[in-house]
Structures are given as structure tokens and as C-alpha cells.
Amino acid sequence: DAKTTQPTSMDCAEGRAANLPCNHSTISGNEYVYWYRQIHSQGPQYIIHGLKNNETNEMASLIITEDRKSSTLILPHATLRDTAVYYCIAHNLEYTGANSKLTFGKGITLSVRP
Amino acid sequence: EAQVTQNPRYLITVTGKKLTVTCSQNMNHEYMSWYRQDPGLGLRQIYYSMNVEVTDKGDVPEGYKVSRKEKRNFPLILESPSPNQTSLYFCASSKSRILAELYEQYFGPGTRLTVT
Numbered sequence: 421d422a423k424t425t426q427p428t429s430m431d432c433a434e435g436r437a438a439n440l441p442c443n444h445s446t447i448s449g450n451e452y453v454y455w456y457r458q459i460h461s462q463g464p465q466y467i468i469h470g471l472k473n474n475e476t477n478e479m480a481s482l483i484i485t486e487d488r489k490s491s492t493l494i495l496p497h498a499t500l501r502d503t504a505v506y507y508c509i510a511h512n513l514e515y516t517g518a519n520s521k522l523t524f525g526k527g528i529t530l531s532v533r534p
Numbered sequence: 535e536a537q538v539t540q541n542p543r544y545l546i547t548v549t550g551k552k553l554t555v556t557c558s559q560n561m562n563h564e565y566m567s568w569y570r571q572d573p574g575l576g577l578r579q580i581y582y583s584m585n586v587e588v589t590d591k592g593d594v595p596e597g598y599k600v601s602r603k604e605k606r607n608f609p610l611i612l613e614s615p616s617p618n619q620t621s622l623y624f625c626a627s628s629k630s631r632i633l634a635e636l637y638e639q640y641f642g643p644g645t646r647l648t649v650t
Contacts, residue, residue, distance in 0.1 A: 452634060452637070454637055454638075461622065461644065461646075462643060462644065463538075463624050463626075463641030463642050463643050463644050464577070464624070464626075464639075464641050465641065466638050466639060466640060469634075469637070469638065511633075511637045520565065520567065520579075520582050520584075520636055520637075521567070521569075521579035521582070521592060521593065522569075522577060522579075522626075522637065522639060523576070523577070524576050524577050525576075
């Protein structure tokens with residue numbers, strides 16, 4: 421799976437859009453980009469995933485650059501409850517047996533301020 | 535409400551006293567997994583199950599057992615807990631073994647276990 425790189429932390433004002441960047445310059449053609457978040461001591465929460473097209477769901481939008489070397493998770497109207505650690509991961513979808521685990525890096529800590 | 539539940543949420547026990555942490559999902563998911571999370575070590579997979587009666591070791595299976603007799607339940611058993619198993623445990627499930635769905639995992643609220 422490709423290595424992903426995220427800034428350590430960022431903050432944004434409540435009600436504004438939060439744009440969380442992720443670099444995955446070595447991503448291969450069959451690797452999807454997944455985003456999860458973890459609010460302090462709660463279970464990780466799946467947010468969204470994509471391959472090359474932009475994706476949107478009720479939680480967020482995922483913008484993947486045309487060369488697929490980076491992506492941005494957008495929370496359109498951040499609230500205080502969005503304060504969490506956000507993880508960007510890339511997973512190879514060629515099945516290799518025991519390749520079912522999620523491996524989170526350090527993630528980016530998003531602080532939403534009132 | 536679609537969810538993964540775990541019980542207990544908090545447990546303090548003593549070395550050697552067998553315990554079971556239950557995990558149940560109501561989404562008819564095929565895949566279930568147990569992780570532990572420790573400061574500085576991130577999330578590590580203990581065991582996983584691709585379907586009923588099929589279980590496999592993850593990265594840190596020593597000291598743990600699991601079973602998958604029914605699709606909805608995936609209990610984690612510590613036969614003889616030790617202090618190094620003090621951790622935050624998460625159960626997760628996903629819809630199927632199709633890989634794009636496999637990595638869309640839904641987590642329980644966590645069980646904080648302390649072994650003294």
C-alpha cells in the first residue's frame with residue numbers, strides 16, 4: 421500500500437469548510453484512497469473513499485487530483501463535533517490473502533474552533 | 535440503527551482471570567475484525583473473520599482467541615489476561631470480502647481493558 425503523508429494538525433472556524441490534504445505520490449493504479457476519522461477514544465469512523473473521480477456523500481467530499489498523487493477531504497460546514505484525528509490511507513485492491521487490516525498512520529488533528 | 539456494539543465498555547480485571555469481550559453487528563456483514571489500540575503503536579489487528587466459522591490471525595494474536603459461530607457475533611476471549619493486554623479494543627465489521635467493501639469498516643465504540 422502506498423505511503424500517505426498528512427500535516428500534523430490544522431484548525432478551522434466552526435461553520436467554515438475544512439480542507440484536509442493528503443499526499444500519496446507513490447499510489448498505484450489499483451489503490452483506493454480511504455478517509456477515516458477518530459474522535460478522542462471513540463471507534464474510528466469511515467468517511468469516504470475514492471479511486472480517481474471526486475466523491476461526495478452526506479459527510480464529506482473527496483477531491484483526488486488528476487495524477488492521483490494527492491487528495492483533499494472537504495468537510496463543507498465544520499462543527500465542533502468534527503474535531504478529531506483524520507486518517508488518509510491507500511489500499512491496494514489486489515487480494516493478497518490476509519490483506520484485510522486497516523493501517524492508520526499518525527493522521528491530521530483537526531481542531532474546530534467556535 | 536445500524537451499528538456495532540461491544541460489551542463491556544470498560545473492564546478492570548486481574549491477571550489470569552478469563553474474560554470475554556462481546557461484539558455484535560446488526561448489518562448482516564460478512565467480515566469482522568478485532569483491533570487493539572495503544573499509544574504510539576496505532577491500531578493493530580488481532581484476529582479477523584471473513585465469514586461464519588472462518589477466522590484468521592492478524593498481527594498480534596498471541597494471548598487471544600476468537601470464534602465466529604454466527605454471522606452477527608464475534609467475541610474476543612482472553613483465556614489468561616496479562617498486564618500487557620491492557621489496551622483499548624475495537625471490533626469492526628464490513629459488508630463483504632470484496633476488497634472495495636472490505637476496507638469500508640464500521641467500528642464499535644471500544645472496550646477499555648485494564649489488567650492488573
